[in-house]
Amino acid sequence: MRRNAHKVFASKIARALVTLVLMVTSVFILMRCAGDPVTVLLGPDATPDMRAAYSGELGLDRPILAQYLAYLHNVVRGSLGVSYVYRQDALGVVLSHLPLTLILTCCALTLAGVTGIAGGIAAAVFPASIVGRASTIASVVGVCVPSFFLAIVLMLVFSIHLNWLPTGGAESWRNLVLPAVTMAAASSAVLARYTRVAVRESLDSRYVLAAFARGIPFRRILIHHVLPNAAAPILTILGLLIGGAVTGSTVVETVFSWPGIGNLFVTSVGSRDVPVVQAIVLLAGTAMIMTNLAVDLGYTWLDPRSKSSET
Amino acid sequence: MDQTASDALEAPFVQAFEQGNAGRQAIAAGSPPLLSITGLTVVVAGQPETRLLDAVQFELRKGEFFALVGESGSGKSVLCSTIMGVASSELKCLGDIHIEGRPLAEIDRRLRAMIYQQPSLYLNPVRNIGFQLRETVQMIGGLSKKEASERAADLLCDVGIDDPKETMRKYPHEMSGGMNQRVMIAMALAMKPKLLIADEPTSALDVTTQKQILDLLERLRSDMAILFVTHDLGVALQRSDRIGVLYAGQLVEIGRADLVARTPLHPYTRALFSAVPPLSRHPRRLHSPAGTLPEPTQRQAGCNFASRCSGTLDICRHIAPVLQGTPQQVVACHNLEP
Numbered sequence: 001m002r003r004n005a006h007k008v009f010a011s012k013i014a015r016a017l018v019t020l021v022l023m024v025t026s027v028f029i030l031m032r033c034a035g036d037p038v039t040v041l042l043g044p045d046a047t048p049d050m051r052a053a054y055s056g057e058l059g060l061d062r063p064i065l066a067q068y069l070a071y072l073h074n075v076v077r078g079s080l081g082v083s084y085v086y087r088q089d090a091l092g093v094v095l096s097h098l099p100l101t102l103i104l105t106c107c108a109l110t111l112a113g114v115t116g117i118a119g120g121i122a123a124a125v126f127p128a129s130i131v132g133r134a135s136t137i138a139s140v141v142g143v144c145v146p147s148f149f150l151a152i153v154l155m156l157v158f159s160i161h162l163n164w165l166p167t168g169g170a171e172s173w174r175n176l177v178l179p180a181v182t183m184a185a186a187s188s189a190v191l192a193r194y195t196r197v198a199v200r201e202s203l204d205s206r207y208v209l210a211a212f213a214r215g216i217p218f219r220r221i222l223i224h225h226v227l228p229n230a231a232a233p234i235l236t237i238l239g240l241l242i243g244g245a246v247t248g249s250t251v252v253e254t255v256f257s258w259p260g261i262g263n264l265f266v267t268s269v270g271s272r273d274v275p276v277v278q279a280i281v282l283l284a285g286t287a288m289i290m291t292n293l294a295v296d297l298g299y300t301w302l303d304p305r306s307k308s309s310e311t
Numbered sequence: 312m313d314q315t316a317s318d319a320l321e322a323p324f325v326q327a328f329e330q331g332n333a334g335r336q337a338i339a340a341g342s343p344p345l346l347s348i349t350g351l352t353v354v355v356a357g358q359p360e361t362r363l364l365d366a367v368q369f370e371l372r373k374g375e376f377f378a379l380v381g382e383s384g385s386g387k388s389v390l391c392s393t394i395m396g397v398a399s400s401e402l403k404c405l406g407d408i409h410i411e412g413r414p415l416a417e418i419d420r421r422l423r424a425m426i427y428q429q430p431s432l433y434l435n436p437v438r439n440i441g442f443q444l445r446e447t448v449q450m451i452g453g454l455s456k457k458e459a460s461e462r463a464a465d466l467l468c469d470v471g472i473d474d475p476k477e478t479m480r481k482y483p484h485e486m487s488g489g490m491n492q493r494v495m496i497a498m499a500l501a502m503k504p505k506l507l508i509a510d511e512p513t514s515a516l517d518v519t520t521q522k523q524i525l526d527l528l529e530r531l532r533s534d535m536a537i538l539f540v541t542h543d544l545g546v547a548l549q550r551s552d553r554i555g556v557l558y559a560g561q562l563v564e565i566g567r568a569d570l571v572a573r574t575p576l577h578p579y580t581r582a583l584f585s586a587v588p589p590l591s592r593h594p595r596r597l598h599s600p601a602g603t604l605p606e607p608t609q610r611q612a613g614c615n616f617a618s619r620c621s622g623t624l625d626i627c628r629h630i631a632p633v634l635q636g637t638p639q640q641v642v643a644c645h646n647l648e649p
Binding site for chain 2: 224
């Protein structure tokens with residue numbers, strides 16, 4: 001049993017590593033497909049001599065396999081090239097924008113987690129009550145309304161009409177409120193829907209019926225029987241939300257001019273700052289793979305069946 | 312009366328009954344009933360004509376093993392969940408259920424316990440056996456965690472599990488159906504119930520395990536009454552003191568197991584018995600009662616069995632028969648002439 005669990009852990013970690021390598025390789029291929037970097041850098045008027053010199057400098061005249069290995073070597077060392085715009089190490093530029101994005105996504109996800117899971121449970125346990133109905137309606141609306149629209153509505157109401165909160169920037173906690181709420185809305189709605197379904201399914205199950213028949217109080221059934229069973233699907237969605245948060249904040253950061261990674265991504269694409277874009281793609285991909293790995297390992301802890309069902 | 316069918320097919324059942332007779336106990340007939348159900352009618356809320364149970368009436372005494380037989384859809388499970396007080400909120404119950412003379416609403420839930428057909432579905436898959444058993448024990452006795460663990464281990468020993476400590480660490484999916492059923496029984500025993508409802512507890516188990524579980528129930532019955540729901544007539548006859556036959560929500564025959572086996576009075580009971588193929592010779596065709604069970608929404612006035620009965624009289628189509636007969640055997644049928 002225990003041994004089996006170790007095996008499952010090892011295979012999940014191995015799978016995550018393979019995915020990482022595949023992602024790094026795809027980024028390399030896509031970058032080569034995106035056009036000749038020499039033309040991009042030097043412009044169409046460059047002479048053949050200039051092109052040859054620049055190719056040699058960037059190592060582009062070497063065989064593709066050698067280029068790939070050199071690229072892998074650099075990725076492992078964490079050197080992803082120098083940003084064309086900032087004239088600094090690309091990874092360093094990205095990491096300097098990371099804390100602001102982390103603050104925003106942590107606040108948004110905490111808000112989404114609390115409201116989404118609580119709302120979902122309320123909707124499942126008291127489907128006919130006002131709280132349950134409100135939660136169901138709110139989750140449908142939350143899923144449907146795109147975040148850029150919600151952002152503008154919130155700005156109109158709270159910044160322009162009421163003048164309570166600033167429309168953009170990152171000076172104080174007051175700047176954080178609107179982007180965090182906007183980002184949380186969609187995640188919260190998705191979480192609430194999945195939580196409601198998972199809790200409802202567990203409530204309708206035979207083991208809950210049997211627990212009722214044994215006279216176990218409803219609160220205890222909810223906390224000790226229903227929620228542990230509903231946790232696995234909730235964890236899946238939570239994992240996807242966390243993994244996607246690094247890039248998912250792009251729209252919100254742009255609308256609220258929040259100087260995080262999402263904002264950097266959009267400006268870098270605009271200015272063709274390839275090393276920075278590449279660093280962000282690698283970082284976001286790694287975040288996704290890591291959260292998925294964490295979710296997978298979380299399953300084995302939450303659901304004892306997953307230890308033996310997979311080999 | 313369809314004499315040929317009952318004559319030819321009763322023999323193995325009488326034999327089965329006699330085999331089981333050794334373990335049977337004398338039930339004190341004079342003692343007050345442990346469970347008494349009078350005029351229990353269960354309808355779908357908002358549809359008073361859709362009767363899932365119709366004027367069900369019977370009593371159970373301490374130490375009694377009462378087998379309830381009937382085909383799928385006859386209302387066996389509705390009856391069980393109604394007695395347990397966990398019937399769906401879409402159902403409405405009329406009539407009285409008394410346990411030890413007190414109505415269901417007033418009594419302590421732990422007086423009754425239930426075990427089910429597929430025990431693995433009724434155990435929480437993500438909690439280990441120890442947690443679920445301890446929880447039940449603690450709720451009953453207000454014991455500390457350590458005391459509860461010891462009591463849980465004792466209970467597992469009582470139901471024939473040799474390594475209780477190891478079992479308590481296991482999850483339901485790591486155990487066989489028979490072991491899970493033992494755990495369910497242990498959980499039921501934790502409540503020290505006066506009434507044990509067993510809803511086809513052995514149908515999903517192989518024959519050897521089936522016998523072990525039945526022997527276990529046999530051993531436990533001295534302290535309680537067992538309402539044993541089954542569609543295995545052999546098991547019902549071999550183990551039970553009395554048999555009740557449920558058809559389309561109505562109890563059509565109740566009687567001592569030996570009497571029901573020798574002289575089934577209701578045409579449906581006879582049809583049920585003749586549907587069991589004999590072991591001794593190869594039947595050319597398997598008998599089955601003609602027609603199908605009427606849906607609860609399509610039941611009409613008169614006897615529910617009239618449309619499938621060979622001895623239907625005029626009265627059967629208009630007036631529902633009531634249970635009548637001797638204290639040993641009652642039947643709800645208009646056409647009782649031999």
